[in-house]
Each structure stands twice: as structure tokens, then as C-alpha cells.
Amino acid sequence: MAPIVAIGLHLVALLGGAAFVLQQAANANLRGALGSPFWAGLTNFLAGGLALSLVLIAIREPIPSLQVVTRAPWFAWFGGCLGALYIIGIILLLPRLGAATVVALFMVGQILTSLAFDHFGLLGAPIREVGLPRLIGASLMVAGVGLICVF
Known part of the structure; x- marks a missing residue:
């Protein structure tokens, strides 16, 4: 591309x-x-x-x-x-x-579910292995959402 x-x-x-x-x-x-x-x-x-x-x-x-x-x-x-x-x-x-908390929590739900869909090819999604970089990225997003929800 x-x-x-x-x-x-x-x-x-x-x-x-x-x-x-x-x-x-x-x-x-x-x-x-x-x-x-x-x-x-x-x-x-x-x-x-x-x-x-x-x-x-x-x-x-x-x-x-x-x-x-x-x-x-x-x-x-x-x-x-x-x-x-x-x-x-x-x-x-x-x-x-509040908007930020709801959107952040929905986003984490989407990210974690998307990683599972990618890794296992659920419901016909193309398989894309979840490696360490993607897990670190997801962890950072979860941590960021935690900060948004707490403050």
C-alpha cells in the first residue's frame, strides 16, 4: 500500500x-x-x-x-x-x-476482543498472531484507560 x-x-x-x-x-x-x-x-x-x-x-x-x-x-x-x-x-x-470514561472502557473492550479475534481467527477474521509488541500496546492502553477512569 x-x-x-x-x-x-x-x-x-x-x-x-x-x-x-x-x-x-x-x-x-x-x-x-x-x-x-x-x-x-x-x-x-x-x-x-x-x-x-x-x-x-x-x-x-x-x-x-x-x-x-x-x-x-x-x-x-x-x-x-x-x-x-x-x-x-x-x-x-x-x-x-462521562464521555471519556465510557469511550475509554469501550475502547479497551474492543482492543482486547479484537486481539482475541486476530489471534484465533474468530468468526472468519484473518489470523494475525498476537505477539509481545501487540500485548505491550494493549497493556499500555489498559493502563491509559485506567488513568482516564480514575481521574
């Missing part, structure tokens, strides 16, 4: 992280306005579904056939349910713990 492409992809990932925090703050505010984390979560998914629908229309993406849809593994269908759990969890936790 060309260095400029790699830099661009890393910047997109950083922007995704910023969007994640903005989304969580927006959802927490929506919860306050609607009085329910569940209505806020549903609104989040409906708005996201509408946005994706508009993108699909704009790029003229064809609807997958039933044959294509049925080839997905059984666990692929749980993504939306896990996304709902994720969104509701953050909506409930952010007002109580």
Missing part, C-alpha cells in the same frame, strides 16, 4: 473515532429529550437506516438476491442486535460516567 494511501486510511479511522464520540453525545442528549434510552436507540437506528437508504439510492446499489442473502453465516445476523446493545449501553452509561 502506498504511504499516502495508508496515511489517508489512518486519518479516516481517526475521523471515525471522532464521529463515534459525537454520536454518543448526540444519543445521550436525545435520550434526555425523549426520556427513554430505547426510543433514543431506535431513533439512532432509524436515522442511520434512512441515511444508508439515501446513499444506496444515490449510488444505485442493487438489492441483493435472496440467494445471496441466505449465504451469510448465522452469526452475521446478530450485528444489529449487538449494535443495539452497544448503543443502549452507551446511552445509559455516558450521563453517569
Whole structure:
């Protein structure tokens, strides 16, 4: 991969992280306005579904056939349910713990789970051995999150 492409992809990932925090703050505010984390979560998914629908229309993406849809593994269908759990969890936790603590704790959960997925190739993830450098990096992240959560 060309260095400029790699830099661009890393910047997109950083922007995704910023969007994640903005989304969580927006959802927490929506919860306050609607009085329910569940209505806020549903609104989040409906708005996201509408946005994706508009993108699909704009790029003229064809609807997958039933044959294509049925080839997905059984666990692929749980993504939306896990996304709902994720969104509701953050909506409930952010007002109580603060944005930095919630995002940091979720990030550590993501890092540790990702390392397991990489190392063991879980659910079809490509195997990438977890060596000492990655373990040290994860340990430093856990320590950093500990500092964020304590102070």
C-alpha cells in the first residue's frame, strides 16, 4: 500500500473515532429529550437506516438476491442486535460516567476482543498472531484507560 494511501486510511479511522464520540453525545442528549434510552436507540437506528437508504439510492446499489442473502453465516445476523446493545449501553452509561470514561472502557473492550479475534481467527477474521509488541500496546492502553477512569 502506498504511504499516502495508508496515511489517508489512518486519518479516516481517526475521523471515525471522532464521529463515534459525537454520536454518543448526540444519543445521550436525545435520550434526555425523549426520556427513554430505547426510543433514543431506535431513533439512532432509524436515522442511520434512512441515511444508508439515501446513499444506496444515490449510488444505485442493487438489492441483493435472496440467494445471496441466505449465504451469510448465522452469526452475521446478530450485528444489529449487538449494535443495539452497544448503543443502549452507551446511552445509559455516558450521563453517569462521562464521555471519556465510557469511550475509554469501550475502547479497551474492543482492543482486547479484537486481539482475541486476530489471534484465533474468530468468526472468519484473518489470523494475525498476537505477539509481545501487540500485548505491550494493549497493556499500555489498559493502563491509559485506567488513568482516564480514575481521574
